[in-house]
Amino acid sequence: MMAESFLQGGHPIRLEFPPASVKESGNFRLLELPPNLLKSIESNSPSTWAIKGNPTEDAVLCAGDRTYSIRSVSLSNSVLVVGPGETQGQITIRGTNREILQVTPILPKVHKLVGLLRGREYDEGREDLDDDFLDGEQDTQNQQQAKKGYLTYAQALTEIQASEAELTNALKDRRILLINGTLRPIAPSYLSTILELLLNSLVSLQQSHESASVRVLADALQDDHEIKPQVTKQVMAWFGDVDEYYWRMDVPSVLTQVGMGILRAYRHDPIDENEFLNKWKNAVGDTFASRAELSLLLGNYLSSTKPQSQPPSNQLTYFPSSELPLGPLARFGDLFLTRTRWKAEDIGPFLDDIAIDRKERDKLLLTYARAVPAPDGTYYTSRTIK
Numbered sequence: 001m002m003a004e005s006f007l008q009g010g011h012p013i014r015l016e017f018p019p020a021s022v023k024e025s026g027n028f029r030l031l032e033l034p035p036n037l038l039k040s041i042e043s044n045s046p047s048t049w050a051i052k053g054n055p056t057e058d059a060v061l062c063a064g065d066r067t068y069s070i071r072s073v074s075l076s077n078s079v080l081v082v083g084p085g086e087t088q089g090q091i092t093i094r095g096t097n098r099e100i101l102q103v104t105p106i107l108p109k110v111h112k113l114v115g116l117l118r119g120r121e122y123d124e125g126r127e128d129l130d131d132d133f134l135d136g137e138q139d140t141q142n143q144q145q146a147k148k149g150y151l152t153y154a155q156a157l158t159e160i161q162a163s164e165a166e167l168t169n170a171l172k173d174r175r176i177l178l179i180n181g182t183l184r185p186i187a188p189s190y191l192s193t194i195l196e197l198l199l200n201s202l203v204s205l206q207q208s209h210e211s212a213s214v215r216v217l218a219d220a221l222q223d224d225h226e227i228k229p230q231v232t233k234q235v236m237a238w239f240g241d242v243d244e245y246y247w248r249m250d251v252p253s254v255l256t257q258v259g260m261g262i263l264r265a266y267r268h269d270p271i272d273e274n275e276f277l278n279k280w281k282n283a284v285g286d287t288f289a290s291r292a293e294l295s296l297l298l299g300n301y302l303s304s305t306k307p308q309s310q311p312p313s314n315q316l317t318y319f320p321s322s323e324l325p326l327g328p329l330a331r332f333g334d335l336f337l338t339r340t341r342w343k344a345e346d347i348g349p350f351l352d353d354i355a356i357d358r359k360e361r362d363k364l365l366l367t368y369a370r371a372v373p374a375p376d377g378t379y380y381t382s383r384t385i386k
Helices: 020-027 035-042 112-116 127-134 141-147 153-159 164-173 188-204 214-225 229-238 251-266 273-284 328-338 344-350 358-368
Strands: 002-008 011-017 049-052 060-063 066-084 090-106 176-179 182-185 240-242 246-249 301-306 313-318 341-343 369-374 377-382
Touching (some): 112 153, 153 164, 153 182, 176 229, 188 214, 188 229, 188 273, 214 246, 251 273, 251 313, 328 377, 341 344, 358 369
Antiparallel strands (some): 002 011, 049 060, 066 090, 176 182, 240 246, 369 377
């Protein structure tokens, strides 16, 4: 055993190096916390921390309502991990470290949901089949067997590299129903149908979109269209604020989803912009027609001009950013395969879902694209193009 004495505040401190310290040196990992996480610890704010990742994934830290990458950084000097010794004034070294783990905020890795839920869509015409084992409080043995192929919320919370708050938001953003504990992505066409029925019911039942009765709307869709109330209520919660009695509709999000439902049919063959707008406005009704604007659909379509028409008309093609690769290199590769050059205002919406903020988005553009000034604005081309 080696020891070294020094003074602290006028009092002698004995620092000891027990033989076991060498063996224990690998038992400690030092985590460097950003200010917000450190503050949550110091304030004793209750939150759940978890390190997630299977053997084929990089581990991430899920803390509070954020997800963080974990990166090992080597130190030029060793850091000692110490604890109280057996006698007063004695400190014993428990281990040494020459690296720390740094954590950095990242986007939650929720893309796995797509693969895990493939083939499990909740669609019109399949409700009765699903209800055979998705309804009821007690599961029979056959019902439990049927559920084995489905992903439960508890399983998703364990397997998806995201905090619980981020997972909840992902289920909402990706329109995934929670039915009797299982996760079911709703078919886009069925979702559009439900929203249009809700809009029609608001008018026919003389309900205000700012304070509509949840029970009245849910009962109307069940009685007239055989849509389960638990489905209707979750859809309303995705597109507005719901309390025990009333629904305050989020008008822009409803209009966006209805517009997406119409535009989805024009993935390969474009539609004239004016024709599309007319279809969209008819679908949402006179009350909301004036608020159906293309700005709500940015990042989900390509616009091009049809030069042979007189006067020239704009054509829209369904092109959702949600179907593009998640990796920046692959994302830019697909974008520049689609168009060799992009206006700055056109490419931006297709990067928002892979960048935490505008600063990171601009950094991605600097890394993977080349800015080319032009009389009508800035264009971006691939850095591989000479």
